[in-house]
Amino acid sequence: MTTTRTLDVPGARLRYEVRGSGPLLLVTGSPMGAADFAPLADAMARDHTVVTHDPRGISGSVLDDPEQDSTPELRADDLAALLDALGAETADVFGSSGGAVTGLALVARHPGRVRTLVAHEPPCLELLPDAAEQRAAVDDLIATFHRDGVGAAFAKFMAHAGFEDGGEGAPGGPPSEPAREPAGEPAREPAGAPSDQALADGARFFVHELRGTTSYLPDVAALRAGPARVLVGVGAGSGSGSLVTYRTSVALAGLLGAEPVEFPGDHGGFIGHPEEFGEVLRKVLLEG
Secondary structure, three states, rough: OEEEEEEEEEEEEEEEEEEEOOOOOEEOOOOOHHHHHHHHHHHOOOOEEEEEOOOEEEOEEOOOOOOOOOOOHHHHHHHHHHHHOOOOOOOOEEEOHHHHHHHHHHHHHOOOOEEEEEEEEEOOOHHOHHHHHHHHHHHHHHHHHHHHHHHHHHHHHHHOOOOOOOOOOOOOOOOOOOOOOOOOOOOOOOOOOHHHHHHHHHHHHHHHHHHHOOOOOHHHHHHOOOOEEEEEEEEOOOOOOOOOHHHHHEEEHHEEEEOEEEEEOOOHHHHHOHHHHHHHHHHHHOOO
Protein backbone atom coordinates (compact mmCIF):
# COMPACT_ATOMS: atom_id res chain seq x y z
CA MET A 1 0.00 0.00 0.00
CA THR A 2 1.29 3.44 -0.96
CA THR A 3 0.19 6.61 0.81
CA THR A 4 0.68 10.06 -0.70
CA ARG A 5 1.36 13.06 1.54
CA THR A 6 2.45 16.67 1.27
CA LEU A 7 4.83 18.70 3.40
CA ASP A 8 5.30 22.45 3.53
CA VAL A 9 8.96 23.47 3.54
CA PRO A 10 10.51 26.94 3.10
CA GLY A 11 9.54 28.09 -0.37
CA ALA A 12 7.75 24.92 -1.48
CA ARG A 13 5.20 22.20 -0.84
CA LEU A 14 6.67 18.72 -1.33
CA ARG A 15 4.69 15.73 -2.53
CA TYR A 16 5.98 12.40 -1.21
CA GLU A 17 4.96 8.75 -1.03
CA VAL A 18 5.40 6.18 1.71
CA ARG A 19 5.17 2.40 1.23
CA GLY A 20 6.18 -0.74 3.08
CA SER A 21 7.44 -1.30 6.62
CA GLY A 22 10.81 -1.81 8.26
CA PRO A 23 13.98 0.32 8.31
CA LEU A 24 13.50 3.72 6.71
CA LEU A 25 14.93 4.21 3.22
CA LEU A 26 14.76 7.59 1.46
CA VAL A 27 15.00 7.35 -2.33
CA THR A 28 15.74 10.58 -4.14
CA GLY A 29 16.46 11.88 -7.63
CA SER A 30 16.90 15.20 -9.36
CA PRO A 31 15.02 15.96 -11.45
CA MET A 32 13.48 12.48 -11.35
CA GLY A 33 10.36 12.28 -9.19
CA ALA A 34 8.59 9.62 -7.17
CA ALA A 35 6.98 7.92 -10.18
CA ASP A 36 10.34 7.06 -11.73
CA PHE A 37 11.43 5.22 -8.60
CA ALA A 38 8.17 3.28 -8.09
CA PRO A 39 9.51 -0.08 -9.40
CA LEU A 40 12.54 0.05 -7.09
CA ALA A 41 10.42 1.33 -4.19
CA ASP A 42 8.00 -1.57 -4.62
CA ALA A 43 10.89 -4.03 -4.62
CA MET A 44 12.44 -2.55 -1.47
CA ALA A 45 9.13 -2.10 0.37
CA ARG A 46 8.99 -5.82 1.15
CA ASP A 47 11.35 -5.20 4.08
CA HIS A 48 11.80 -1.41 4.25
CA THR A 49 9.68 1.67 4.75
CA VAL A 50 10.44 3.44 1.47
CA VAL A 51 9.90 7.16 0.97
CA THR A 52 10.04 8.66 -2.52
CA HIS A 53 9.25 12.24 -3.45
CA ASP A 54 9.04 14.82 -6.21
CA PRO A 55 11.94 17.26 -5.77
CA ARG A 56 11.01 20.89 -5.29
CA GLY A 57 9.62 22.41 -8.48
CA ILE A 58 9.18 19.01 -10.18
CA SER A 59 5.84 17.35 -10.88
CA GLY A 60 3.68 17.49 -7.73
CA SER A 61 6.11 19.53 -5.58
CA VAL A 62 5.25 23.17 -6.22
CA LEU A 63 7.31 26.30 -5.51
CA ASP A 64 6.22 29.62 -4.07
CA ASP A 65 8.60 31.21 -6.60
CA PRO A 66 8.78 29.22 -9.86
CA GLU A 67 12.00 31.05 -10.78
CA GLN A 68 13.88 29.82 -7.72
CA ASP A 69 16.94 27.73 -8.57
CA SER A 70 17.16 24.21 -7.19
CA THR A 71 20.47 23.57 -5.45
CA PRO A 72 21.80 20.42 -3.76
CA GLU A 73 21.80 22.32 -0.46
CA LEU A 74 18.11 23.27 -0.73
CA ARG A 75 17.16 19.74 -1.70
CA ALA A 76 19.22 18.32 1.18
CA ASP A 77 17.33 20.56 3.60
CA ASP A 78 14.10 19.23 2.09
CA LEU A 79 15.19 15.65 2.84
CA ALA A 80 16.00 16.61 6.42
CA ALA A 81 12.53 18.15 6.70
CA LEU A 82 11.02 14.92 5.37
CA LEU A 83 12.85 12.99 8.09
CA ASP A 84 11.47 15.38 10.67
CA ALA A 85 7.94 14.96 9.31
CA LEU A 86 8.32 11.19 9.53
CA GLY A 87 9.57 11.41 13.09
CA ALA A 88 12.84 9.76 12.06
CA GLU A 89 16.22 10.76 13.45
CA THR A 90 18.09 8.79 10.78
CA ALA A 91 17.52 6.88 7.54
CA ASP A 92 19.36 5.08 4.80
CA VAL A 93 19.42 7.09 1.57
CA PHE A 94 19.64 5.99 -2.05
CA GLY A 95 20.22 8.86 -4.48
CA SER A 96 20.49 8.62 -8.23
CA SER A 97 22.25 11.13 -10.49
CA GLY A 98 21.30 14.60 -9.25
CA GLY A 99 19.67 12.87 -6.29
CA ALA A 100 23.03 11.34 -5.44
CA VAL A 101 24.41 14.88 -5.28
CA THR A 102 21.51 15.78 -2.96
CA GLY A 103 22.47 12.87 -0.74
CA LEU A 104 26.09 14.04 -0.59
CA ALA A 105 24.90 17.50 0.48
CA LEU A 106 22.59 15.93 3.08
CA VAL A 107 25.46 14.05 4.73
CA ALA A 108 27.60 17.20 4.84
CA ARG A 109 24.88 19.63 5.98
CA HIS A 110 23.01 17.40 8.42
CA PRO A 111 25.53 15.15 10.20
CA GLY A 112 23.96 12.20 11.95
CA ARG A 113 20.78 12.06 9.86
CA VAL A 114 22.07 9.44 7.39
CA ARG A 115 23.08 5.89 8.28
CA THR A 116 24.21 4.75 4.83
CA LEU A 117 24.20 6.84 1.66
CA VAL A 118 24.38 5.05 -1.67
CA ALA A 119 25.23 7.77 -4.19
CA HIS A 120 24.54 6.21 -7.59
CA GLU A 121 26.46 7.99 -10.36
CA PRO A 122 26.50 11.57 -9.06
CA PRO A 123 27.38 14.04 -11.86
CA CYS A 124 29.99 15.96 -9.84
CA LEU A 125 31.77 17.39 -12.85
CA GLU A 126 34.13 19.52 -10.78
CA LEU A 127 35.95 16.34 -9.73
CA LEU A 128 37.12 15.66 -13.29
CA PRO A 129 40.47 16.79 -14.73
CA ASP A 130 38.57 18.36 -17.64
CA ALA A 131 36.18 20.25 -15.34
CA ALA A 132 36.57 23.50 -17.30
CA GLU A 133 35.48 21.79 -20.52
CA GLN A 134 32.59 20.13 -18.71
CA ARG A 135 31.50 23.49 -17.33
CA ALA A 136 31.52 24.96 -20.84
CA ALA A 137 29.45 22.01 -22.09
CA VAL A 138 26.83 22.66 -19.41
CA ASP A 139 26.69 26.31 -20.43
CA ASP A 140 26.17 25.20 -24.04
CA LEU A 141 23.34 22.86 -23.04
CA ILE A 142 21.54 25.66 -21.26
CA ALA A 143 22.08 28.00 -24.22
CA THR A 144 20.73 25.29 -26.54
CA PHE A 145 17.57 25.05 -24.45
CA HIS A 146 16.99 28.80 -24.61
CA ARG A 147 17.69 28.87 -28.35
CA ASP A 148 16.17 25.62 -29.63
CA GLY A 149 13.93 24.22 -26.90
CA VAL A 150 13.85 21.22 -24.59
CA GLY A 151 13.97 18.52 -27.29
CA ALA A 152 17.19 19.78 -28.84
CA ALA A 153 18.76 20.41 -25.44
CA PHE A 154 17.83 16.95 -24.17
CA ALA A 155 19.27 15.25 -27.26
CA LYS A 156 22.52 17.17 -26.85
CA PHE A 157 22.52 16.42 -23.12
CA MET A 158 22.29 12.67 -23.72
CA ALA A 159 25.07 12.79 -26.31
CA HIS A 160 27.31 14.73 -23.96
CA ALA A 161 26.50 12.31 -21.11
CA GLY A 162 27.87 9.48 -23.25
CA PHE A 163 24.78 7.58 -24.41
CA GLU A 164 25.30 6.35 -27.95
CA ASP A 165 22.55 7.14 -30.44
CA GLY A 166 20.47 4.02 -30.86
CA GLY A 167 22.36 2.24 -28.11
CA GLU A 168 20.65 0.27 -25.37
CA GLY A 169 18.53 2.58 -23.28
CA ALA A 170 19.58 5.74 -25.07
CA PRO A 171 16.63 8.14 -25.33
CA GLY A 172 15.81 9.64 -28.67
CA GLY A 173 13.65 12.56 -27.74
CA PRO A 174 12.59 15.11 -25.14
CA PRO A 175 11.41 14.08 -21.68
CA SER A 176 7.97 12.62 -21.14
CA GLU A 177 6.27 10.18 -18.79
CA PRO A 178 6.68 7.43 -17.83
CA ALA A 179 10.47 7.17 -17.78
CA ARG A 180 12.45 4.49 -19.55
CA GLU A 181 15.97 3.35 -18.74
CA PRO A 182 18.42 4.95 -18.57
CA ALA A 183 16.52 7.69 -16.79
CA GLY A 184 18.19 9.74 -14.12
CA GLU A 185 17.31 12.88 -15.97
CA PRO A 186 13.94 14.21 -17.26
CA ALA A 187 11.58 11.29 -17.91
CA ARG A 188 10.46 10.45 -21.44
CA GLU A 189 8.36 8.20 -23.64
CA PRO A 190 9.79 6.33 -26.62
CA ALA A 191 7.14 7.78 -28.89
CA GLY A 192 4.50 10.49 -28.87
CA ALA A 193 4.47 14.04 -27.64
CA PRO A 194 5.71 14.73 -24.12
CA SER A 195 3.16 15.85 -21.57
CA ASP A 196 2.88 19.47 -20.49
CA GLN A 197 4.23 18.49 -17.08
CA ALA A 198 7.21 16.71 -18.63
CA LEU A 199 8.00 19.76 -20.74
CA ALA A 200 7.77 21.98 -17.66
CA ASP A 201 10.03 19.61 -15.70
CA GLY A 202 12.50 19.52 -18.58
CA ALA A 203 12.59 23.29 -18.78
CA ARG A 204 13.14 23.54 -15.05
CA PHE A 205 15.98 21.03 -15.28
CA PHE A 206 17.89 23.05 -17.86
CA VAL A 207 17.18 26.51 -16.45
CA HIS A 208 17.13 25.96 -12.69
CA GLU A 209 18.82 22.64 -11.80
CA LEU A 210 21.53 21.51 -14.20
CA ARG A 211 24.21 24.09 -13.41
CA GLY A 212 23.74 23.97 -9.64
CA THR A 213 23.83 20.17 -9.54
CA THR A 214 26.82 19.63 -11.79
CA SER A 215 28.89 22.40 -10.19
CA TYR A 216 28.48 20.99 -6.68
CA LEU A 217 31.82 20.07 -5.11
CA PRO A 218 31.40 17.37 -2.46
CA ASP A 219 32.83 18.06 0.99
CA VAL A 220 35.07 15.00 1.02
CA ALA A 221 36.37 15.70 4.52
CA ALA A 222 32.82 15.78 5.91
CA LEU A 223 31.88 12.64 3.97
CA ARG A 224 34.89 10.79 5.34
CA ALA A 225 34.44 12.05 8.90
CA GLY A 226 31.20 10.17 9.40
CA PRO A 227 29.10 9.04 11.10
CA ALA A 228 27.39 8.19 7.80
CA ARG A 229 28.72 5.38 5.65
CA VAL A 230 29.01 6.78 2.10
CA LEU A 231 29.16 4.42 -0.87
CA VAL A 232 29.34 5.29 -4.56
CA GLY A 233 27.37 3.16 -7.04
CA VAL A 234 28.00 2.59 -10.75
CA GLY A 235 26.45 0.51 -13.51
CA ALA A 236 27.91 -2.99 -13.67
CA GLY A 237 30.39 -4.08 -16.34
CA SER A 238 30.10 -1.95 -19.47
CA GLY A 239 26.67 -0.63 -18.44
CA SER A 240 27.88 2.86 -17.57
CA GLY A 241 31.50 2.72 -18.70
CA SER A 242 31.05 5.27 -21.49
CA LEU A 243 29.19 7.79 -19.34
CA VAL A 244 30.48 10.98 -17.79
CA THR A 245 28.80 9.93 -14.54
CA TYR A 246 30.94 6.79 -14.46
CA ARG A 247 34.04 8.98 -14.49
CA THR A 248 32.71 11.25 -11.75
CA SER A 249 31.71 8.25 -9.65
CA VAL A 250 35.13 6.63 -9.92
CA ALA A 251 36.76 9.95 -9.03
CA LEU A 252 34.57 10.40 -5.94
CA ALA A 253 35.04 6.82 -4.79
CA GLY A 254 38.79 7.29 -5.05
CA LEU A 255 38.64 10.38 -2.86
CA LEU A 256 36.61 8.41 -0.32
CA GLY A 257 39.14 5.57 -0.39
CA ALA A 258 36.80 2.84 -1.59
CA GLU A 259 35.93 1.00 -4.77
CA PRO A 260 32.54 1.82 -6.38
CA VAL A 261 29.72 -0.64 -5.79
CA GLU A 262 28.44 -2.19 -9.03
CA PHE A 263 24.67 -2.26 -9.64
CA PRO A 264 22.78 -3.97 -12.47
CA GLY A 265 22.23 -1.98 -15.66
CA ASP A 266 23.46 1.48 -16.43
CA HIS A 267 22.65 4.97 -15.15
CA GLY A 268 18.98 4.02 -14.82
CA GLY A 269 19.39 0.35 -13.91
CA PHE A 270 16.90 0.67 -11.06
CA ILE A 271 14.16 1.21 -13.65
CA GLY A 272 15.17 -1.49 -16.12
CA HIS A 273 16.14 -4.05 -13.48
CA PRO A 274 14.32 -3.08 -10.26
CA GLU A 275 14.33 -6.51 -8.60
CA GLU A 276 18.01 -7.25 -9.30
CA PHE A 277 18.96 -3.68 -8.43
CA GLY A 278 17.00 -3.91 -5.21
CA GLU A 279 18.77 -7.09 -4.20
CA VAL A 280 22.18 -5.41 -4.51
CA LEU A 281 20.93 -2.35 -2.65
CA ARG A 282 19.45 -4.52 0.10
CA LYS A 283 22.74 -6.39 0.51
CA VAL A 284 24.73 -3.17 0.67
CA LEU A 285 22.44 -1.70 3.33
CA LEU A 286 22.53 -4.87 5.44
CA GLU A 287 26.33 -4.76 5.44
CA GLY A 288 26.13 -1.43 7.25
